[in-house]
Amino acid sequence: MCPGDQVIRCPGKKVAVYAFCRHMVGYCLFLVLIAGLVACRQSQPAIVESPSPIQMVLVSSDFAVGQPRVAFALRDGPQAATGVQTVALTAVLIDGETTWSGTATPYDDYEIPYWVVYPELPTAGFWGFTAQLTMNDNSAVEATFIIDVKANSLSPVIGAAAPASQNRTLASEPDINKLSSGQNPNSALYQLTVAEAITSGKPTVVAFVTPGLCESEWCLPVLNSVEEVRANVGQASQFIHIEVYEDFEKLTRVKEMREWGLETEPWVFVLDENGRIAAKFSGPLSPRELSNALVPLLP
Amino acid sequence: MSQTIPQKFYYCILALCLLATVQQTYAHATLTQAQPAPGAQLSQPPTEIRLVFNEPVTADSTITLFTPNFQTIPGLTTHLDPAGVGEVFTTLPPLEPNEYTVQWTAVSADRHQISGSYTFTITAKTANTSWLWRGGGFIGGILVVWWLARRRAT
Numbered sequence: 001m002c003p004g005d006q007v008i009r010c011p012g013k014k015v016a017v018y019a020f021c022r023h024m025v026g027y028c029l030f031l032v033l034i035a036g037l038v039a040c041r042q043s044q045p046a047i048v049e050s051p052s053p054i055q056m057v058l059v060s061s062d063f064a065v066g067q068p069r070v071a072f073a074l075r076d077g078p079q080a081a082t083g084v085q086t087v088a089l090t091a092v093l094i095d096g097e098t099t100w101s102g103t104a105t106p107y108d109d110y111e112i113p114y115w116v117v118y119p120e121l122p123t124a125g126f127w128g129f130t131a132q133l134t135m136n137d138n139s140a141v142e143a144t145f146i147i148d149v150k151a152n153s154l155s156p157v158i159g160a161a162a163p164a165s166q167n168r169t170l171a172s173e174p175d176i177n178k179l180s181s182g183q184n185p186n187s188a189l190y191q192l193t194v195a196e197a198i199t200s201g202k203p204t205v206v207a208f209v210t211p212g213l214c215e216s217e218w219c220l221p222v223l224n225s226v227e228e229v230r231a232n233v234g235q236a237s238q239f240i241h242i243e244v245y246e247d248f249e250k251l252t253r254v255k256e257m258r259e260w261g262l263e264t265e266p267w268v269f270v271l272d273e274n275g276r277i278a279a280k281f282s283g284p285l286s287p288r289e290l291s292n293a294l295v296p297l298l299p
Numbered sequence: 300m301s302q303t304i305p306q307k308f309y310y311c312i313l314a315l316c317l318l319a320t321v322q323q324t325y326a327h328a329t330l331t332q333a334q335p336a337p338g339a340q341l342s343q344p345p346t347e348i349r350l351v352f353n354e355p356v357t358a359d360s361t362i363t364l365f366t367p368n369f370q371t372i373p374g375l376t377t378h379l380d381p382a383g384v385g386e387v388f389t390t391l392p393p394l395e396p397n398e399y400t401v402q403w404t405a406v407s408a409d410r411h412q413i414s415g416s417y418t419f420t421i422t423a424k425t426a427n428t429s430w431l432w433r434g435g436g437f438i439g440g441i442l443v444v445w446w447l448a449r450r451r452a453t
Contacts, residue, residue, distance in 0.1 A: 055415050058415065128369030
């Protein structure tokens with residue numbers, strides 16, 4: 001047996017200590033290996049997918065319980081986003097359990113392409129939408145937005161009787177440049193009041209637009225869409241343009257805006273032959289979308 | 300014959316009158332600049348969100364921030380920047396690494412209102428010495444194999 005201070009030089013102890021040290025070296029190397037593997041895993045970024053630079057722009061308004069028209073555009077910087085093949089959406093009532101899912105319909109026959117979806121939203125409150133955009137190269141990007149769904153719509157609801165407005169026409173105001181802020185207004189759009197149209201037995205398109213005082217891509221082309229559809233359907237339907245402003249300097253709104261509960265513009269309503277609201281559109285409206293609503297009502 | 304001074308004066312007045320009759324036009328505001336930018340991946344949390352629109356907006360304009368599960372970041376107040384036309388901003392509390400959606404509503408002076416949204420991400424912080432640990436792990440692996448081989452040989 002070796003003295004305590006001779007442990008290292010004692011042959012028997014030396015072998016035991018050396019063997020112990022060799023095992024410890026192996027254990028330490030193993031721990032370093034494990035630490036390296038853990039460091040590799042932790043150094044990966046927490047977010048796997050890159051967020052999309054695509055912006056969603058909501059271009060419709062007046063969201064109420066039911067199936068409101070939710071129209072949106074997709075922007076990539078200042079330009080319209082291109083290469084979007086499909087847009088699938090899911091909606092969830094925030095702090096609730098109700099959900100909905102569906103696919104948006106694209107309308108590219110407008111100045112700026114836009115998409116429309118009619119989600120089933122049975123409850124008022126804040127609804128969170130997640131849009132899954134599938135690009136032409138089959139890559140996917142995601143975008144989200146929230147809309148505030150009210151219990152009641154401000155504008156006339158689908159199926160309700162249209163307000164029997166006594167809007168200005170060429171009969172009451174011969175100066176057509178006071179009936180429209182646009183350039184070269186079409187006199188055919190200023191022949192009838194809504195009150196006359198809803199008793200005529202024909203479908204009617206009523207457009208609240210200010211073509212001269214709103215030059216944005218979202219509202220100016222709406223009247224062009226109305227004119228294009230009117231040229232296609234001819235006398236089978238009636239078309240009325242109600243200028244939003246009564247005074248182009250003071251920007252006082254016409255009384256019909258209040259009668260129809262409109263706080264924004266443009267708005268287009270499609271009335272059936274009985275003068276009831278068959279469809280309503282806020283924001284952009286392409287000729288195809290308007291035709292899809294009007295043509296089924298034609299005789 | 301050269302124009303007399305009164306004629307030039309009248310032409311200037313006429314030009315000014317024509318300019319004065321040009322109607323002021325309005326439009327829905329368009330977002331032209333955003334910080335953080337859409338799609339940005341940030342290693343440090345931003346301290347504010349700043350949006351610039353192409354026309355003046357009113358104090359009714361808002362900025363909202365929410366997470367992927369639609370939890371709104373509370374306590375945000377939107378301010379108009381008096382130094383910038385059409386510029387709004389909101390200061391942010393400290394944000395955790397996550398993906399966030401900025402939803403904005405711009406109300407123009409003519410009451411036109413439009414909303415939009417985009418996302419940005421704050422990435423998780425990574426260890427500055429991670430490369431050292433990874434290198435050490437690789438070397439450690441080599442040494443473990445060598446050690447085991449030596450043990451078998453002996």
